[in-house]
Amino acid sequence: MTQQTLLAIVGVFIGIAIVVSGSAGSGNWLGDLLAVFGRVMSMVTTRYATATEVSMTLMLETVLAPVWAYLFFTEVPWINSILGGAVVLITILAYTLYLTKEDS
Structure with a gap:
């Protein structure tokens, strides 16, 4: 596993923790979770395109x-x-x- 992939996974977990804790976000936890996931995946995509x-x-x-x-x-x-x-x-x-x- 590369360092960038590991950082992306850590970023997803940090985003999930922030959203679940309710300390940030719009109050729509599913939308916030998908936004975090989408941003991380777009970052990882730059390795392949x-x-x-x-x-x-x-x-x-x-x-x-x-x-x-x-x-x-x-x-x-x-x-x-x-x-x-x-x-x-x-x-x-x-x-x-x-x-x-x-x-x-």
Whole structure:
């Protein structure tokens, strides 16, 4: 086990301890726990993917937030949110197509 993986595991346990103790967080323990886990996993991911790929994937979190809000809470997103998300998704798609052409 590498030092970075060990530190990530320790970070998850520290995050869990903080959330469970109630000393920090939003009061939504499951959401806080998943946020800690997601951040640690995105840190570990940088070992296996390029920084560009990781940052583009993290952009999807922001782009897909209105979609999840609509699906789970029937909250209709503003047109600006839809247009901005479309720009980011088109950019990610274009970059992915560029990489696949470059590899073949």
